[in-house]
Amino acid sequence: MAGSVPVVAGALSTAVFAASTMPMILKAIRTRDLSSYSGGNLILSNAGNLLYAVYVLSLPLGPAWALYGFNLSVSVTMLALWLRYRAALQVSAPGEGLPRPLQDVEATSTRILLEA
Numbered sequence: 206m207a208g209s210v211p212v213v214a215g216a217l218s219t220a221v222f223a224a225s226t227m228p229m230i231l232k233a234i235r236t237r238d239l240s241s242y243s244g245g246n247l248i249l250s251n252a253g254n255l256l257y258a259v260y261v262l263s264l265p266l267g268p269a270w271a272l273y274g275f276n277l278s279v280s281v282t283m284l285a286l287w288l289r290y291r292a293a294l295q296v297s298a299p300g301e302g303l304p305r306p307l308q309d310v311e312a313t314s315t316r317i318l319l320e321a
Contacts, residue, residue, distance in 0.1 A: 215268030223275050230279060239287045247287055250280040 233239050254277045261273040 219268050219272040226279055233286055237290050239290050242287050247284040251284055254280055
C-alpha cells in the first residue's frame with residue numbers, strides 16, 4: 206500500500222500539470238500570438254528537458270515518464286510555434302497587411318481610440 210502512494214501522487218501531479226498547461230498551448234495555437242514568451246526561456250526549457258532525460262530514462266516506466274513525455278512535447282511544441290510565428294511576423298511584407306495577432310491588436314487599439 207505504501208508503495209502505491211507515490212505512484213498515485215505522481216499520476217495526479219501529471220494530470221494536474223497537463224490540465225494546467227493545455228489552455229496555454231491551445232491559446233497559442235488558436236491566436237498564433239506568442240509574443241509574451243521568451244525565446245531564451247523556451248530554449249533553456251528544451252535544453253533542461255534533454256538533460257533531464259538522463260535521469261528519467263534510468264527510472265522504471267511510470268508517472269515520471271508520462272510527465273516527462275508531456276513536458277518534453279509541450280516545450281518542443283511551444284518552441285516550434287514561437288519560431289514559426291516569429292518568422293511569420295518578420296516575413297510579412299508591408300503591402301500584405303499585418304499578421305492576424307497584430308491585426309487584432311490594431312483593431313482593438315483603433316476601437317479604444319474611437320470610443321475615447
